[in-house]
Structure formats: C-alpha cells, structure tokens
Amino acid sequence: MKILALDTSSSATTVALLDNEKLVAEYTINNFSTHSLKLMPMISEIFESCGWLPEDIDIFGVSLGPGSFTGLRIGVTTIKAMAQALNKQVYGVSSLDVLAYNLMYVDGIICSIIDAQRDEVYVATYKWDNNNLNQIMNPSILSVDKLKEVMYKKKEHVYFVGDVAKKLRLRIEEENCDTNMVFPPDALLLPRAYAVGKIARQHASEGKLKNLEDIVPIYMRKSHAECQYEEKQRSEK
C-alpha cells in the first residue's frame, strides 16, 4: 500500500511517501516561505526523486489540525483535490497525535502543543502503553499560564512537543525553578509527515473511511467575526 502524507499545521511543511511500514522518503522545509509556495513543488520533487507517479498512490493522509487556519486549508485542499482527481481515498489525522509520535517509547506524559495565538495553545496529552499511544487529555485550548499550572502539578515527567514548546521553554527557564517539564531538542519538536502516513495507514486498516466532503480541518475555533457576532447577539438578549 503506497501512501502520500503531509502536514501543514505548523510553520514547517512536511511531505512523506510510505510503502506499507516502510518510510520511502520524507521531506521537511522549515523556513519562512509559505506553504502555498512550498507544498506542491515539494510533492513534485519527492515523487520525482523516488520515481513514483501520483497514480501509484493508494491512500492519501493529511493533518487536519489544529494549527494555522490557512496552512491547514492548503494541506487539506491539496490532498483532497489530488485524491479526487485520482479517485483515491483520504484519511485525515489530528496534528496533535502526529506530534506525539515524535516521542515514541517515552516513559511519562507527552504533551503536544500547537500555537493558538493570543498567548494560547492547542493541547492534548498522551501516554505510551506498549506500542499504543493513548490520549489522556482531549484536545483543548489553554492559556500558556494555565498549561504551565496544569502540567506543573503532574507527578510524572511531562515531555513537550510542538514548535511552540521553544517559547514555553524560554518562559520556564526565566523562572529558574526546578520542574518536571522536559523539552526535547528542536529537531524533535516539528511535525513529521511520516507519522501522518503511519496513522493514516492505521485508520485505513481499521476501515475508518469518511466521505471526501466530511474531511475538513479541525479548527477548534470559530472565526473572529463569528465570535463577535455571537457575543453581540448574547448582549442584545
């Protein structure tokens, strides 16, 4: 089973080709240029390097979010349109799950965090049980201070993953106190398309296929205009 997988939830663009369990190629660019500029040329290059053709792909995998709204839309639209043009299946995965795969076999709590702007993060926590990744805390939005407070109370080590962890580390270092919080090196903080492909394959084997139109980004937040509108409606009542 050949898989094309990608993640555009963070500032990094990452694309991978998998053949069953085997990682055939993975390509990540983490610079300042936009997903819209990078993504398709990267996909084209990775296919060319491997001598694969788009029609060779059996299933497509994509991170649905949470993450940057525009980034998610570029990734999700690209994958859905490719799958539609080739009449193949798409599996969407959580970008928080994808991050947790960076810290396989870690003994402790894995805390995936993604920048939600306004000093808030999208967060979920996980633990490995043998080969299974179990989610402990469902995806939610927390302020950075609240996150610190919650994780500080844990009796175990908390391993942070996600590129916004760098900011959190700086804040904790400033406070200069002993903590249970662990920050892996930067290269381990970025999402990897390999994990997207691996989870997509798992979903496929479990028969979790959705209709193409039901595969939409996990925004976790309404648009600013919708929030303001609802606020106004409430205050007028």
Place this chain on the structure above:
Amino acid sequence: MNNDIHKNIITLAIETSCDETSVAVMKNGREVLSNIVASQIEQHQKYGGVVPEVASRKHLENINKVIEKALSEANLSFESISHVAVTYGPGLVGALLVGLSAAKAISFARNIPLTGANHIEGHIYANFIEHKELEPPFICLIVSGGHTHLVYMKNYGEYEVLGKTRDDAAGEVFDKIGRALGLNYPGGPEIDKLSKEGNKEAIRFPKAYLERGSYDFSFSGLKSSVLNYLNREKMKGKKISIEDVAASFQQSVIEILVEKTITCAIEKKVKLIVLAGGVAANSGLRELMREECSKYGLELIYPSKKLCTDNAAMIGCVGYYNYIVNKNSNLFLNAKSNLKFENI
C-alpha cells in the same frame, strides 16, 4: 493561431477569489460545457459583508463538490481535461489559496498544465463567451465590488489602463450605501431595483470628474455626501425616500462612468465599448450607456447577468487564451491578493 492544433481544448477552471466557489468546464475557450457557482451570500449576509475567514472555510467545504458537479454536468471526467485554469489574484488571499491549492493538485495529479488567470481580466473575457464574433480592440469599463478600471484592450492579453478608481470601487460604494439604507447585502442589485421606483433628480449628489483629461474615478466624496444627507435628514426628523436616494445616488455613479467611457472611446477612435464586472449587471448603467453609445454611433456589448458576477467560465476563457500561447504557470504559482491589472 493554427486552429487545427488547438481543436477541442477542454479547460477545467476554478474561481474562489471572493465569496463564490465556482468551477467551469470550457471547450475551446468560448463554449461553456458547465459553469457551477456555489454562492455564499447567505453565510455573509448577517455580517453585512464578506468575512474572509468564513469565506475561506466555505470554499474548502464546497470545492470538491463543485468540481464534481461541473464535470458531471459537462458529462466529462478528469481524463478529458487538457489543462486547469485558476484565479490567482486579485482577491481575498485565504479564499484564493483554496482554489489555487486545488488547481495545482489536479494539475500535478493528472499531469496537465496549470494556467493562472487574473480575475479582472476574467471579467472582460466573460464577453467573449456570449459574443462569439467579439474580437479586440475595444474600450472596456470594468466595474465590480473590488475594481473600477477603464481599459483599452488592443489584443488578447494586451491592455492599456486608461483610468481607475483612486479610492472605493463602484460596486463597493453601492454595497456601502445599500447598508446605510438598511438593504440586504449585496446592496448593488437592491439599489438598482429601488431606483426604478425613485426620482433620479430628487437629490443632487456630487460627481467627481477629477482633473481635466483624467480617466480616473473617485467615489469616496459621493459616498460621504450620501451618508451625510441620510444623517442630516434623520436629525431633522424627516422621512427619507429610500427610492429617491437610491435613484439619485445611482444616477451620479453611472453618469460619471458613462461619460468617461464615451469620451475615452471617442479619443481613442474606438467604435466598440464593452462592459464587464458585477456592476455591468446594473440596468441603469446598461440603459444610459446604450443611449449614449447610440448618440455617438458606438457599439455596446455586455455579458448576461450570470456572467457579469464572479464565475469560473470567464476564468476558463482567459486561461484558454493564455494556454494557447503557452503562457502557463508552474507549481510555484502563488496567490496575489493585490495582483495588478497592469502586470498582465
């Protein structure tokens, strides 16, 4: 152009620059096999205008369905498509990116060329679809919610911009005045309807001609003047005739549009005037332009209402003319929200 080589080119065209998700299938540039437009007007009405984030989300939800519908209505599958054309600007960047991402993905997946199209140029080309004999050169007035351009089209893809708005676009002013009058979004068509029941000479609103010989437009003064009038009458406790305000305001806008367009055609010695864009659907503008054209012996052409507003067929038409001269794009094509007409 060798017509034999270019026989039966099938274009899949995608347009998502604002609040319409549209996909068309075109044959040889000018024949519409399908032109599906999924409008989001309902989603934006409660906000009184287009909300970019809401539009982008809706485009993503719609795009695959609209592609499927366009293909099935054209009775074709992806195998028959020769190339993909897509709007890459100007427009809302988040909205453009949905159509652009889909177009690039299809181009790569099916190994067919990608052709970028300028949205404003698309409005002009809408005329080629319904008027099979139409050929440049002509003078074109492009008026929509985002643009007001007076252009001399010399040949396919060759333009001289003679004038444009220095502030608000004509359609934008219609929508803003519509909102001030308490009309539904978009205000343009509503004002056009009300104008028919009002007296266009009831109120004298100013018209900005700008400096002598200029073909530029300015509508912000007119807009303020209408808003001031409404406030003043309200303060005085007077009952406002919405119909009269609509008619008088519309008259000010269209008089200036018509006058500058006609002068332009006479000066350039061009016998043909073409209207394009959403405001080209305005019946007052069409009527006055027709009257003035016949006075000066000029010919006038405009698209049907469906092709005046945003649609993918017009993008397919531009895309086709770009494609046959090898003006294709690569996968690095990016959305340009402020893409200038001058950069074509």
